[in-house]
Amino acid sequence: NQEASDETPKKADATATTTTPSTFTRFAELPLSSRTQAALRDCAYVKLTEIQRVSLPDGLAGRDVLGAAKTGSGKTLAFLLPVVERLYRLRWSSEDGIGAIVITPTRELAFQIFEVLRKIGARHELAAGLVIGGKDVEQEKERINGMNILVCTPGRLLQHMDETPNFDCSNLQMLVLDEADRILDMGFARTLDAILDFLPRSRQTLLFSATQTKSVRDLARLSLTSPEYAAVHEHA
Ligand code: ADP
Ligand code: MG
Numbered sequence: 521n522q523e524a525s526d527e528t529p530k531k532a533d534a535t536a537t538t539t540t541p542s543t544f545t546r547f548a549e550l551p552l553s554s555r556t557q558a559a560l561r562d563c564a565y566v567k568l569t570e571i572q573r574v575s576l577p578d579g580l581a582g583r584d585v586l587g588a589a590k591t592g593s594g595k596t597l598a599f600l601l602p603v604v605e606r607l608y609r610l611r612w613s614s615e616d617g618i619g620a621i622v623i624t625p626t627r628e629l630a631f632q633i634f635e636v637l638r639k640i641g642a643r644h645e646l647a648a649g650l651v652i653g654g655k656d657v658e659q660e661k662e663r664i665n666g667m668n669i670l671v672c673t674p675g676r677l678l679q680h681m682d683e684t685p686n687f688d689c690s691n692l693q694m695l696v697l698d699e700a701d702r703i704l705d706m707g708f709a710r711t712l713d714a715i716l717d718f719l720p721r722s723r724q725t726l727l728f729s730a731t732q733t734k735s736v737r738d739l740a741r742l743s744l745t746s747p748e749y750a751a752v753h754e755h756a
Contacts, residue, residue, distance in 0.1 A: 569594035575750035
């Protein structure tokens with residue numbers, strides 16, 4: 521029975537999140553639901569990458585995270601696992617509406633994140649939507665409030681906030697800003713400000729970026745609350 525096995529204390533129980541992040545090396549040691557553990561095994565993900573090792577304990581414990589690591593370092597799982605686990609622990613269902621929003625700069629990145637979410641969320645019952653330009657917006661407007669996790673580009677998300685009747689984010693638990701430096705480089709700073717104004721302030725926010733520029737730090741100040749810093753530097 522899936523529910524029962526999720527309640528069973530595992531080797532890494534909730535107390536593990538208070539130990540130092542460096543003690544974790546494998547997904548099996550993290551406090552994740554058995555559904556997520558099974559999906560990770562299906563994908564043959566076993567060992568954590570460096571950014572996952574330093575950011576997942578805080579992300580899973582519900583803290584805001586400012587993460588920095590270069591492209592290809594495994595940031596997607598570093599934010600999607602906390603999203604899926606949080607909504608699962610809250611027993612999120614279709615009536616609860618939009619529980620998490622992931623913002624990424626391009627359609628291609630949104631699509632890639634969506635594919636990873638489909639895999640690691642395969643055994644959960646969360647409805648995920650890809651909210652990007654180039655799709656039928658009218659059809660999207662009718663269905664968007666029934667989604668639980670939105671993977672978005674900034675312009676399209678703001679379009680819904682401006683145009684979609686009853687677009688409802690009042691239940692939002694988590695916001696992820698992926699590739700924040702690129703979002704800002706592409707000129708979306710004001711779009712992001714407008715999005716942040718629309719969202720409830722009481723939420724968990726994970727901000728990931730390849731670089732820590734001044735504009736990223738400004739965005740972090742605006743969007744995060746007492747963040748934990750998780751940075752991976754390139755070794756010589
Ligand atoms: P980033 O967002 O930092 O550029 P991605 O999340 O796209 O990186 O991951 C880059 C690649 O690494 C992907 O092909 C992904 O499947 C793989 N990957 C991520 N985490 C792990 C892991 N823990 N073990 C093995 N491969 C991983
Ligand atoms: Mg990425």
